[in-house]
Amino acid sequence: MVSSSSYILLNNIIAIIAISFITVGTIWAIGNFMHPAKESTTKHIKGILLIAQDNLFNETNPDIFAMVRVPEKLVVLNKDFVRHDLIVDKLNINTAYLSPGQDFTTAIASNIPGTFEYYCSLHPTTMHGKIIIKAV
DSSP states (O other), X not given: OOOHHHHHHHHHHHHHHHHHHHHHHHHHHHHHHHSOOOOXXXXXXXXXXXXXXXXXXXTTOOOEEEETTBOEEEEEEEOSSSOBOOEEGGGTEEOOOBOTTOEEEEXXXXXXXXXXXXEOTTXXXXXXXXXXXXXX
16 A cells, blocks of 8 residues: 555655756747847858758759759758758768758769759658759
């Protein structure tokens, strides 16, 4: 048989855990309001800008064109409410996960012409397209 003092102790432990969760959540929320995410500095991009929003890149998942041996600047900006990334396996491009408002700058470069698939690993069925690298 369990004594009533054991129930009281158990209830106190549960109350302490609940209060701890509430306190940590409140501190986290206040921190986000006091220090919001920085605005992207991608307002005047020279090169290619891919915006991840509504589980698409640039609303249409456009084909991207580049030339062999001519690096092309690529900026990926997440304007969605969920995380996204951009991966091009054969060109070794991987932005890692981008939180809302985050951006990543890289370059498209290849010594050989070809067509390469880009995609978001979190939403590959809706966020994918082609990078087409043409010979000079």
